[in-house]
Amino acid sequence: MYWEDIAWAAEEGRRTGDGLGAFLPLILILLVMYLLLIRPQQKRQKEHQRMLESLEKGDRVVTSGGIHGEIVGFKEREGTVVLKVADNVKIEISRSAIARKMER
Numbered sequence: 001m002y003w004e005d006i007a008w009a010a011e012e013g014r015r016t017g018d019g020l021g022a023f024l025p026l027i028l029i030l031l032v033m034y035l036l037l038i039r040p041q042q043k044r045q046k047e048h049q050r051m052l053e054s055l056e057k058g059d060r061v062v063t064s065g066g067i068h069g070e071i072v073g074f075k076e077r078e079g080t081v082v083l084k085v086a087d088n089v090k091i092e093i094s095r096s097a098i099a100r101k102m103e104r
Contacts, residue, residue: 052095055081060102063093068102 055061059071061083069083072090080092 051101052098055095055098055101061098062100062102063097064099065097067091067093 055071055074057071057073060068061071061081062068063083067083067085069085069091071081072084073082074080074095075082075092079095081095081098082090082092084090
């Protein structure tokens with residue numbers, strides 16, 4: 001009877017240990033997704049936000065729509081930027097619509 005109790009306890013221990021082992025692949029998949037997808041996207045968003053905050057008059061930029069222009073002013077209250085796209089042609093765009101800053 002004693003050996004049967006030991007065998008039963010060992011069997012129960014194996015069954016409960018399998019529960020954690022079954023979740024290990026799922027945990028690893030979630031970790032890999034975080035490292036390959038979510039974290040790099042957050043890094044790009046932070047870099048884009050820093051670029052938007054560092055914009056100054058005279059910077060040449062490209063909008064997300066592909067318009068090239070030079071910053072001639074800001075309207076902080078509305079969150080917009082005034083771009084000069086040609087002689088005597090100025091447009092007002094949302095600050096968040098600026099995709100990148102061009103090198104001078």
